[in-house]
Amino acid sequence: MATNIVWHKSSVGKLHRQELLQQKGCVIWFTGLSGSGKSTLAYALCQALYSRGKLTYVLDGDNVRHGLNRDLAFKVEDRAENIRRIREVAKLFADAAIICIASVISPYRKDRDACCALFPERDFIKVFMDVPLQICEARDPKGLYNFARAGKIKGFTGVDDPYEPSLNFEIVLPEKGNNITSPYEMAETVISYLEEKGYLRA
Ligand SMILES: Nc1ncnc2c1ncn2[C@@H]1O[C@H](COP(=O)(O)OS(=O)(=O)O)[C@@H](OP(=O)(O)O)[C@H]1O
Numbered sequence: 001m002a003t004n005i006v007w008h009k010s011s012v013g014k015l016h017r018q019e020l021l022q023q024k025g026c027v028i029w030f031t032g033l034s035g036s037g038k039s040t041l042a043y044a045l046c047q048a049l050y051s052r053g054k055l056t057y058v059l060d061g062d063n064v065r066h067g068l069n070r071d072l073a074f075k076v077e078d079r080a081e082n083i084r085r086i087r088e089v090a091k092l093f094a095d096a097a098i099i100c101i102a103s104v105i106s107p108y109r110k111d112r113d114a115c116c117a118l119f120p121e122r123d124f125i126k127v128f129m130d131v132p133l134q135i136c137e138a139r140d141p142k143g144l145y146n147f148a149r150a151g152k153i154k155g156f157t158g159v160d161d162p163y164e165p166s167l168n169f170e171i172v173l174p175e176k177g178n179n180i181t182s183p184y185e186m187a188e189t190v191i192s193y194l195e196e197k198g199y200l201r202a
Pocket residue numbers: 033034035038039060061062065074078079080082083103104105106107142144153154155156157161
């Protein structure tokens with residue numbers, strides 16, 4: 001941990017940036033099994049908000065692991081560090097008044113809870129992709145479940161590595177009791193939540 005470091009304040013703060021963008025910075029965190037639809041929904045939401053003149057940025061687990069987190073694998077401590085770095089970057093985006101959309105498995109409850117603690121203003125919105133393993137595995141667009149079942153990938157979430165559900169997700173999709181399952185309709189559900197909570201205005 002570095003010492004003798006001092007935070008520099010700016011005359012232009014988060015409220016000024018929110019006024020400029022006519023939106024409130026926040027983090028929408030899509031979590032769930034591989035293949036549950038996190039990335040598809042994240043980018044559908046990004047497009048829908050762009051069409052409404054709102055500025056977003058997607059931090060996708062796969063993508064961030066090509067650059068910032070290219071040094072991390074999937075051991076427990078690597079996944080924890082992956083989430084720690086992504087939540088710190090997401091916090092900077094939210095402070096910039098951007099609607100930051102993260103799509104990461106983030107399987108461990110303590111890692112997700114640590115994210116919440118970083119956003120006391122409750123600007124951290126957890127969205128659980130409630131899609132059963134059987135459906136995710138049937139989709140298997142990258143063939144990774146197939147490799148995992150064949151023992152070619154060790155420690156694959158849902159196969160031989162855990163996903164720890166939480167009881168305090170802000171949004172669970174698809175919603176129980178309705179048959180809204182298309183990415184575009186689910187994106188509208190998230191947008192309704194953002195509108196209701198005031199994130200789509202300064
Ligand atoms: N062992 C193992 N377990 C789970 N996932 C694996 C693994 N190895 C590679 N992949 C691919 O990496 C993507 C998950 O990266 P994340 O950064 O979202 O994972 S985590 O939050 O650090 O658990 C995930 O992408 P998505 O399918 O988009 O979730 C996988 O395709």
